[in-house]
Amino acid sequence: MPELPEVESLAGFLREHAVGRTVARVEVVAISALKTYDPPITALGGLTVTGVARHGKFLDLDVDGLHLVVHLARAGWLRWRDELPERPVRPGGRNPLAVRVHLADGSGFDLTEAGTKKGLAVYLVRDPADVPGVASLGPDPLDDAFTPAALGAILAGRRTQVKGVLRDQKIIAGIGKAYSDEVLHAARMSPFKIAASLTEDEVERLHAAIGSTLRAAVARAEGVAARDLKSEKKSGLRVHGRTGEKCPVCGDVIREVSFADSSLQYCPTCQTGGKPLADRRMSRLLK
Structure with missing residues (x-):
C-alpha cells in the first residue's frame, strides 16, 4: 500500500x-x-x-x-x-x-x-x-505542529498497542503497515507496547523515529519516476517484508507475527529484549 x-x-x-x-x-x-x-x-x-x-x-x-x-x-x-x-x-x-x-x-x-x-x-x-x-484525518507527522508534546498527548490514556496507533489514520495521518514496522524498529520498541505506558523518553524516541524514518523515505523517493516508486520503497525497508533476513542493525533474524489478513515484522534483539513474539494472542511481552 x-x-x-x-x-x-x-x-x-x-x-x-x-x-x-x-x-x-x-x-x-x-x-x-x-x-x-x-x-x-x-x-x-x-x-x-x-x-x-x-x-x-x-x-x-x-x-x-x-x-x-x-x-x-x-x-x-x-x-x-x-x-x-x-x-x-x-x-x-x-x-x-x-x-x-x-x-x-x-x-x-x-x-x-x-x-x-x-x-x-x-x-x-x-x-x-x-x-x-x-x-477525519489525524495530524500529519511531518507538520511542524507534530511535536513530541503533541505525540505524547495523542498517546496519553490510549490502552491500545502502539503499532495500531501508528496505523490509525484518524490518530496520525499517513503511516501504514510498512512504515509503522520501520518506525518501531528505529525506535527500538515492541509493536505490542501499550501506547499509554510510554515514558517521556520513549515518546521522544518514538517521535524522533517517526520523523527520521518518514523524512528519509521522502528524500529517497524524491525525483524517482512514478513507475519506480514501489521498488524504491521496498529497497529502503529494513524490517518490513524481510522475514528471515538479518537485521541490518544487530544481525538477529527478523521475525513475523501473522494475523487473519495482515502481518508485521520486527527484530527481537532490537525491539523485544531478545524474546520472540510467537503469536499476538499469546504474547505478554509488553509490560
Whole structure:
C-alpha cells in the first residue's frame, strides 16, 4: 500500500508533469472506483490542473477549484504516460485500469488496481474536506505542529498497542503497515507496547523515529519516476517484508507475527529484549 512517502513523491511528480496542463477528458473504466457524482467527472473537461497536494495517504489534484482526490488503497497505483492512446478503453476482463485522465497535450495518467479486492477510491469534490476520509484525518507527522508534546498527548490514556496507533489514520495521518514496522524498529520498541505506558523518553524516541524514518523515505523517493516508486520503497525497508533476513542493525533474524489478513515484522534483539513474539494472542511481552 502506498503510504505517506510514496504519495508525497507522487504529488511532487504530478506538480512537475501535470500542473499547468488542461484536462481533455476522464474515462471511468471501473465505475465502483468513483465515489462521487456531483459534480460529475465530466466537469473536469477543459479545466486546468493548478496544484497538487497530499492529505495523509490521499492525493489531491486541484483542477481550477475542483479537487480530484484519490486514495490508492492496498493495490492501487498511478501510472504516468507521456502519450495516452486515443481509443476508448473497453471495460471488463482482468484489465487493472480503473480511471484514465487524458490531458490536452496527449499525456496523462492511469489509476490502476491489481487483485480482486477493490479499494481504490476516486472523488471529485469542491473541497477536499468533503471526502470523509480526509475530514477525519489525524495530524500529519511531518507538520511542524507534530511535536513530541503533541505525540505524547495523542498517546496519553490510549490502552491500545502502539503499532495500531501508528496505523490509525484518524490518530496520525499517513503511516501504514510498512512504515509503522520501520518506525518501531528505529525506535527500538515492541509493536505490542501499550501506547499509554510510554515514558517521556520513549515518546521522544518514538517521535524522533517517526520523523527520521518518514523524512528519509521522502528524500529517497524524491525525483524517482512514478513507475519506480514501489521498488524504491521496498529497497529502503529494513524490517518490513524481510522475514528471515538479518537485521541490518544487530544481525538477529527478523521475525513475523501473522494475523487473519495482515502481518508485521520486527527484530527481537532490537525491539523485544531478545524474546520472540510467537503469536499476538499469546504474547505478554509488553509490560
